Amino acid sequence: MSIEIRNISKTFESFQALQGVSLEVKSGELMALLGPSGSGKTTLLRIIAGLEFPDPGSGEVVFHGEDVTGQGAQQRQVGFVFQHYALFRHLTVFENIAFGLRVRPRNRRPTEAKIIEKVTELLRLIQLEGLAGRYPSQLSGGQRQRVALARSLAVEPRVLLLDEPFGALDAKVRKELRRWLRRLHDEIHVTSLFVTHDQDEALEVADRVVVMNHGRIEQVGTPKEVYDQPANPFVYDFLGNVNLFRGRLNSGRVQIGSANFQAPDHPETLDAPALAFVRPHDIKLSRQASSEASMSATIVQLSALGPYVRVELRQEDGELLEVQLTQEEERQFLPRPGETVFVELRNLRVFASDYSI
Numbered sequence: 001m002s003i004e005i006r007n008i009s010k011t012f013e014s015f016q017a018l019q020g021v022s023l024e025v026k027s028g029e030l031m032a033l034l035g036p037s038g039s040g041k042t043t044l045l046r047i048i049a050g051l052e053f054p055d056p057g058s059g060e061v062v063f064h065g066e067d068v069t070g071q072g073a074q075q076r077q078v079g080f081v082f083q084h085y086a087l088f089r090h091l092t093v094f095e096n097i098a099f100g101l102r103v104r105p106r107n108r109r110p111t112e113a114k115i116i117e118k119v120t121e122l123l124r125l126i127q128l129e130g131l132a133g134r135y136p137s138q139l140s141g142g143q144r145q146r147v148a149l150a151r152s153l154a155v156e157p158r159v160l161l162l163d164e165p166f167g168a169l170d171a172k173v174r175k176e177l178r179r180w181l182r183r184l185h186d187e188i189h190v191t192s193l194f195v196t197h198d199q200d201e202a203l204e205v206a207d208r209v210v211v212m213n214h215g216r217i218e219q220v221g222t223p224k225e226v227y228d229q230p231a232n233p234f235v236y237d238f239l240g241n242v243n244l245f246r247g248r249l250n251s252g253r254v255q256i257g258s259a260n261f262q263a264p265d266h267p268e269t270l271d272a273p274a275l276a277f278v279r280p281h282d283i284k285l286s287r288q289a290s291s292e293a294s295m296s297a298t299i300v301q302l303s304a305l306g307p308y309v310r311v312e313l314r315q316e317d318g319e320l321l322e323v324q325l326t327q328e329e330e331r332q333f334l335p336r337p338g339e340t341v342f343v344e345l346r347n348l349r350v351f352a353s354d355y356s357i
Contacts, residue, residue: 001158001191002027003048007059010043010052010215017043018054019215027064028189030182032202035212036238041195042163044212048193049161050076063158076159079152079190083164086148087136093147094132097122100155122150125184142173146180153188162194166201174198178205199239203227211235233351236277243283243321249274254350257316259295263350276350280324284344285311285333294342297321299335311335313343 003025010018018040025031033041046052048061050073061069068076087096095102097119101110110118123129126146136144145165152160165181166174182205185192196202202209203223211218211226211234219231230236237244247256252267254260254274261276263269286294297313300320304310309330311323321343325333335341 001064003064003159003191003193004062005044005048005059006062008044008047008054008061009058010040010047010054017215018047020059021215021217022059023210023217023220025191025193026207027191030185030192030194030205030207032206032209033193033195033212034197034199034202034209034238036197038214039212040215041210041212045161045163045193045195048159049073049078049080051080077155077157079155079157079160081145081148081152081160081162081165083167087144087151089136091135092132093128093134093136093139094119094123096136096147097150097154099151104155118154119150122154125153125187126150127180140173141169142177145169145177149181149184153190157190160190160192162192164195164197166198167196174201181205203239211238213238230349233275233277236349236351241280241322241324242277243280245276245278247274247276248272249350249352254348257295259345260292261345261348261350262293263348266350266352269352272352274350274352276345276348278345278348280310280322282345282347283321283323284346285323285325285335286342286344289342290344294344296340297343298340299337301337302330302335313341 005021005023008018008021009016021044033045035041043052047054050071054069060067063076073080088099091099098115101115101118123132126149128143128146131139131143139147166177169177178201206223208220208222209226210220213234219226219235226235227239230239236242245256247254249263249266249269249272251270252263254263254276256276295315297315299311300314301312302309307327309325309327311325313321313323315321323343
């Protein structure tokens, strides 16, 4: 089931939540809507679901070639999974999953044998076969979310929509469940969209990621594309840890403090402000300047983070800089707080003109 969003806008009183958003979701795709709070991702998901409607005349929602803009959620046959489960506390796991099937009109309701078969299969999919008789209060948060997902799948939705599905869970359970969701999707192949503000979650689970900001789409691409080839400074800054430098661009080079770097993407830009970004793991430390692209900085603090060591440095202009070393790199270099070293910026990404992040 493919989905097309065509020039959708949505206004709540004086607040414009979406501004001319267009998006295409491929059939069988698992897509993440990623962005900070207030970026419009949940509003877009609810419009796709039929729980909200776009501003009159602003655009269309199309399911597999059919215009469903004026249809409600039931007509669109979507499954919706909320952050806080919304399970029926007085029903068992089995009956929660079976609920959508049991409340169908009599002429569309499956037989009891079909319901049992369907729910049993879904319990296997969510790996809770032995818990069918338990109540929601007897389950962990992760188990409840899996039951909520199975309940949505029971009615065989054309599209599955998830709004911050793991947001109420602790970090360890979130990590386990997002891997499980990826495996589940690979098995059922239903077109799915999920909302998240967790970059790791989007990059690990989704086929493609939609990065949103202030009601607009900043970039759409595979996890590798949006991380390695961000379209603009906002995407670069939002996805993962990053160091930001301000400088001047001139004829294919950028001046940052006393250091000078190549900027081959901007060969014709003359004396313009620039933003430059580099990931913490793309910075090399040394005890002597290796080129005009080396910058001096003073080590402020070292922090062990599992397999990595974070080195915080202060540049000559007082700005802080973060470097990530492997344990082996740290053992070989032996950085010490208070020591002045040189940093070499690798894979520097430069954007012309100033930009408000």
